[in-house]
Amino acid sequence: MIAITGAAGFIGSNLAHRLSRLGHDLLLVDDPPTAAKAVNWAGLGRFQFIPLDQFLGDLPDLDRSVEAVFHLGACSSTTETDWSYLLRNNVEYTRRLWEWCAEVGLPFYYASSAATYGDGSQGFSDHTPPTELRPLNLYGKSKNDFDVWALAEVAKGAPEPAGWAGLKFFNVYGPRERHKGKMASVVWHARRQILETGEVRLFRSNDPTYPDGGQRRDFVFVEDCIDHMLWLWEHPDTTGVYNSGTGVARTFQDLVLAVFAALEREPRIQFIDMPAELGKQYQNYTQAEMSKLRDAGCSKPATTLEEGVRRTLSPENTVSETQNAL
Structure with a gap:
């Protein structure tokens, strides 16, 4: 069973549909969906639902049934000004999931953002250490803060998930x-x-x-982002923070x-x-610099x-x- 947070949202629901077509059982995690979001699950196959605020408490009972965690749930508003809210939802929640996946040996893939690059004056290369980036808004800061934390954990030899990556999504569009x-x-x-x-x-x-x-x-079709996530899951030795765009x-x-x-x-x-x-x-x-992911072996052409x-x-x-x- 694959756990997806933010599963009623845009990227999360499209990932759920792809995994469902591939025959996977799904554990969908999100706030109880409104009618506007519930339509995103129409046509899905087998799945279970757990409310987002209950998921962390249920983790001890899930380690034997979950194969991987795709963490796409977060506050995605670039105009959010409540830092305590962003810290709680975008940083601390992600840390808890990372630590659990590291403890029980599960793969963990999470949404970072191209907003971490700020005004772009330092370029859009995922080789640039996150500590050197200056996001323009608090949403971008929250995503960058977690990238910094995750890489620091790995650098000091702390336990890490059994395969992990953060994906810096650029301007994603799609169904x-x-x-x-x-x-x-x-x-x-x-x-x-x-x-x-x-x-x-x-x-x-x-x-x-x-x-x-x-x-x-860099306008990127959502199915391309899903290709990137699933390729990284299939190659657990390829870890790190990667751009998810077209390169154009x-x-x-x-x-x-x-x-x-x-x-x-x-x-x-x-x-x-x-x-x-x-x-x-x-x-x-x-414009995403895509050489890091392509050099790792993910070579599927981007959708025009x-x-x-x-x-x-x-x-x-x-x-x-x-x-x-x-």
């Missing part, structure tokens, strides 16, 4: 993310805007280096044009001013932006989203 609301990817926001108004609104650039719509991000930066205009094409609509883009507070922590450019958007917005992936909105 099963409508429940995220304002934190959903630009793919879903663009789809909604096109269906409602026929056009997409993008932020004007706040940096003369980039034209309006020319800000560039594309513009927001590229992404929006891909959405218009997937919906078979003529492109109409309106540029609007970026809120001042957002501009203070806005990343105008991200156009193909990923087409698959995300295909009828089989949008029908449940539409039904849930009614």
Whole structure:
């Protein structure tokens, strides 16, 4: 049985569906799902559910039934300002799971974030020690703090899980993310805007280096991130913190044009001013350096932006989203 925390969320639910198709029994861990999240489990095979706040207390009874832990549950809001909440949810909870997996000899794979790279002035290489990174927001700090702690534990020879990795997810998009609301990817926001108004609104650039719509991000299809996680699980001797992206930066205009094409609509883009507070922590450019994972042997090509958007917005992936909105 595979345990997945954050299992009703975006990446977690997509991982659950992949593992279910592969024939695995699942232990899904999350807050009791709302109707908006429950739809993400439609069509799953065998699974058990444990509430997130109960999971840690149940760990002593689970060591003989769990084969691996994929820890994707966290506060993912980049605008969260309550550090005590982030420390409790994103750092201390992850430590408890790491220590349990180390104690009982289980593999452990957890979500880090590209937000750890801050403004990108030091690049986006997963060879850079986390101690040298300066995230722009408290969410990124919480993810970086755990990376620092985990690597320090390994360096001092403390017990570690039987195979582990942290994955620095870049700008992930894909099915099963409508429940995220304002934190959903630009793919879903663009789809909604096109269906409602026929056009997409993008932020004007706040940096003369980039034209309006020319800000560039490493947009990565969720199934590629799952490929990375499962490859690492299959290769337990490959441990560490790894980027999970495509290695290619594309513009927001590229992404929006891909959405218009997937919906078979003529492109109409309106540029609007970026809120001042957002501009203070806005990343105008991200591009994952993927050589570390590829050199380790994970060589599956990344899904192109156009193909990923087409698959995300295909009828089989949008029908449940539409039904849930009614």
